[in-house]
Amino acid sequence: MSARELIVLGTASQVPTRHRNHNGYLLRWDGEGLLFDPGEGTQRQMLKAGVAAHDIDRICVTHFHGDHSLGLAGVIQRINLDRVPHRVTAHYPAEGRRFFERLRYATAYRETVALAEEPVAGDGGVLARTPGYTLEAARLSHPVESYGYRLVEPDGRRMLPERLAALGIRGPEIGRLQRERVLEREGRTVAIEEVSEVRRGQRFAFVMDTRLCEGAYALAQGCDLLVIESTFLDEDEALAVEYGHLTAGQAARVAAGAGVRHLVLTHFSQRYGDPADFERQARAAGFEGELTVARDLMTVALPKRR
DSSP states (O other), X not given: OOXXXXXXXXXXXXXXXSSOOSOEEEEEETTEEEEEOOOTTHHHHHXXXXXXXXXXXXXXXXXXXXXXXXXXXXXXXXXXXXXXXXXXXXXXXXXXXXXXXXXHTSSOOOOOSOEEEXXXXXXXXXXXXXXXXXXXXXXXXXXXXXEEEEEEOOOXXXXXXXXXXXXXXXXXXXXXXXXXXXXXXXXXXXXXXXSEEXXXXXXXXXXXXXXXXXXXXXHHTTOSEEEEEOOBOGGGHHXXXXXXOOBHHHHHHHHXXXXXXEEEEEOBOTTOOOTHHXXXXXXXXXXXXXXXXXXXXXXXXXXXXX
């Protein structure tokens, strides 16, 4: 299986700092790349992280505040400058179409790439189905229209060597059984369910600017890797509610309640200097899984299959 990993390009919220660029996240999912929320400076962060324009197959924008979208102009122009040979699809809130168009055509350049626009509307739902994943969206709670995104891999099957051996199935017969799901052997029909078990598909979710809401919980449910904003520390919960954000403790409780395996906290307000405070509050809120407080230019691998 090819790499499945998150490359963090930026972790700041509204105001970047000396150590935090505006948002930007590239998810490598086998042979595809999904770029989430390219804020200002994303093109340069891609260069530092070794991410090329050719790596981008989809662009997913949660909402049109600048720290999540001002990098679109540069990224789109770079995709065209490098003549990316494949189709690139952009998902974004439908109510923000005018902002996307302004950013797409912010300056003059030569269009060489087929960039498809597939806006998200209503409550979201399924945006795309590919052999490797289903891409979904759900509405979040923020002062402007905002959506989170979720990838779900189809369930597969894990072959059980002891059951195969007991029936004498070996070599090319195993491959034929996997392809055809039944095997005629010595006058008996063997179904794949007899010699395998369900291998649960991996799940990833990306939840940015939002208050606690049904959409955040739905996106996080059962995820192997959840990337979620934690703009504020818990003592500033009133500010989080006012401006449509989460605290570290709130994000952790969403993850704990959803059974998330690996939690990545990001999108930090410039008012805080010590990243360890976010980890302490997330642990205090009851999250016991793997926990990462994101840093610019770090790479986070999806957990191994159960």
